Amino acid sequence: MKLMASKVSIGLTTTLTSILFNTIPAGAFQINTIATDTTGVKDIINELQQFVQQERMELANPDLKALDPTSLILGADSNPHIFFVNEGATKRNQLVFTASKGSNVIQSGVIFPDISCKSGCPISESNDGALNIGDYVELGKFTAGTVFKFQLLSKNFKDGLTDVYSADIADNSDGLAHLIAYSYKGGVLLGFEDLFGAKGATSGRNEGSDRDFNDQVFYISPMPLGTKDDSNPEQVPEPATVLGTLMGIGFIRSAVKKRKCQQQQKLEGANLS
Structure with a gap:
């Protein structure tokens, strides 16, 4: 996507998100190449490109099922890997996550500290980035009922402050949806929109978003999905x-x-x- 040039000056204020962007430790996880994958995703990584479109992802494939991105819950014990599928942005964002069970945070950290395409990304505008298609991170072993929350940290090109985008609309900087999710072949496909504001809006902090949700695309596998009941099981004495x-x-x-x-x-x- 092409970002509209702007010289709009907005008063600088210190925000929690700007501090967060600059203090998260890089390299929390080892980034591996698709050639080392043992989950089977390397056999479908090219197939996943069909869902990376110039406009918002469509449910054109009967095997692709829309999910509620606020309810990404493990239905069975698993060792999820998250793969970089593609990107169509000029921003160099960060992907972070939190894994929790009930009110307890099990693990959190930076998955990809620099989401930018190095080579092979047909919808990206540059090839000087950090990731190749299929690069992945192994998140570790988690038990059934674990709830995953993924967030994109994106610097607003208008004022340099950091916007946080996740599945929870109420938590997003602009109060709009920025994440869509689909289940596909035992995994979960995630698509982020990284521009602030409504479609085409350019005033204030708005960045002229096209709302295409292909700015950063990821695939998580294996990801056996459960329900909210799995994350809050009844205590049997x-x-x-x-x-x-x-x-x-x-x-x-x-x-x-x-x-x-x-x-x-x-x-x-x-x-x-």
Whole structure:
């Protein structure tokens, strides 16, 4: 996508997102080439290019199913790998993630510190970047019920401040959707829009977005999907706990019954006297 040149000056303010962009440690994960892949994605990496379009991704393939990007939950234990599929942006963004279970954050960090194409990206405007198509990061082993949240950190070309884009619209800098997700062949396809604001808007911090969601495209596999019930399983008490509880209830009932009998006997004795 071509960014519109602009000399608009906006007052500089310190924001949490600008601090975040400049302080996240680079190289948190090792970036591997597609040739070393053992998940089978190297056999479909070229096939995945069909979903990287000049306009917003379409559901043209019956095997491609739209997902709720706010509910990327593991349905089984897995070791997800995230692959760089393609990009169509001039910005050099960062991809970060958080893995959590309930209220506990299991892991978080930078996946790709510089999302820019080195070679082979037909929709990219330059080939001087850091990533080749198919480069990937192994996130590690996670158990069923783990919830994944992916965020794109993108410097606004108007003022240099950092915008954070994720599946949660309320958390996005402009309050708009910036991430779409699809399931495909046992994995999840992610597409980000990295420009601030509504389509075509250029005033203020708006960057003339085309809302095509192909600025950065990734594929996660293996990614067996679960539901929100998997992330918040009902706590089933241990048999010993259940037995102890029942015995306790029985003891209380017995004690109450015995006390009532004693009170009744005292009452009858008082009446006789």
